[in-house]
Amino acid sequence: MLRWILAILGYLFYRFPGAIAGFLIGGILDRMTVKTRTSASAFGPSKTVSPADFELHLLSLASLVIKADGNVSQTELDYVRQYFVQAYGKERANATFRLFNEVIKKREISAQNICNLLRQRTRYESRLQILHFLFSIANADGRVSELEVNEINKIAGFLGVFSRDFESIKAMFFKNPDSAYKILEIDRNATDAEVKNAFRAMAKKYHPDKLTHLDEAHRKGGEEKFKKVQEAYDQIRKERGI
Template structure:
């Protein structure tokens, strides 16, 4: 609550710099108020040192990364914009989503967005499995218009590096959006020469890594994205079962 009021007042008094400072100060006060209700000031500072980024920061950072993907190929796709808006409404509700977009348009959108800075922040404060879901979300945006361009892939790859995503995991998620003879193997992170036992072992490993239960701490829309990723792993395994006859 305080962060929105402080951002608006800061913008009115000092334009963009005031809005940014006001938003950050208001976010701190919101967290402080929550700490008073749930166990004191210590919790606020413990949260800052944990692997979780505050909700307000996460929402704006996620929207910023989404904007980089949408603009990557030099054109703005309405299908991609609609996908992002639908996701935020589903995850946070219509009123909160509209507030997020309003702050983004008034404050963040007017300055250059740094994918490297955002990636570094999220890498330090988010669990690895949650960062994997961010990458999956970005590919889903790029695919919303039915085609993932090379420019979009390059942008997502750059963001993934800053998020600290391992290349094999990036290629696995990427393969979920490109259909070719090697897709099932890439999703399971194995070579075409893999034995049946290696395929089974890889499936168990990937099913455990991408299991939706690992994202129970995140919003429902994120968990649904995890379910989609988990389903792709299952489909890849079933495809190889048919190909190899086991």
């Protein structure tokens, strides 16, 4: 919070250079404050990442996915902006985009460094939602390219997401005969009992209640994952007559 106050004050006196300096100084002070806290954060059980840093990290990862196939799609850019406005409000989203364009975008973005920080300071279910968000960006133009999948897969590895969870979320964006089974993290030759057990396990893993600590847009993404699990189970039940 302090970084935004100092950024505003810096802008009033020295325009954008002052805003950037104020934000960076405020960030240092914010992190010093965070280190003294003992209570859990909304984004992690012990160590914390500030909401402002989380937003910038999320936007940085989004930019990597958008640029992955060498084609910067306006549809994908619009999706990200709309998502941020819905999650954080127009004023706060615009401030994040401005700072990203003025400072972060001019540097080389390291997915590994960002993900290492998020891996340490966010809950696992939050990281699953980050992957769903990244796939949603790639799919905004109606097609998820192989290069985009590879970039998201790399990010998933850095985030410490299990491969079966990555494949489950990936399957939500691809239609093929095995998609429903991949969403439930089982093989086509699974027994009916195994299908039912897999559905219960996945419904528990992706239940929206696990994301109540996040903003509305992130919770909505959780609901979409939960719906895909239900649809996958219903499809398999219909195919098998169970």
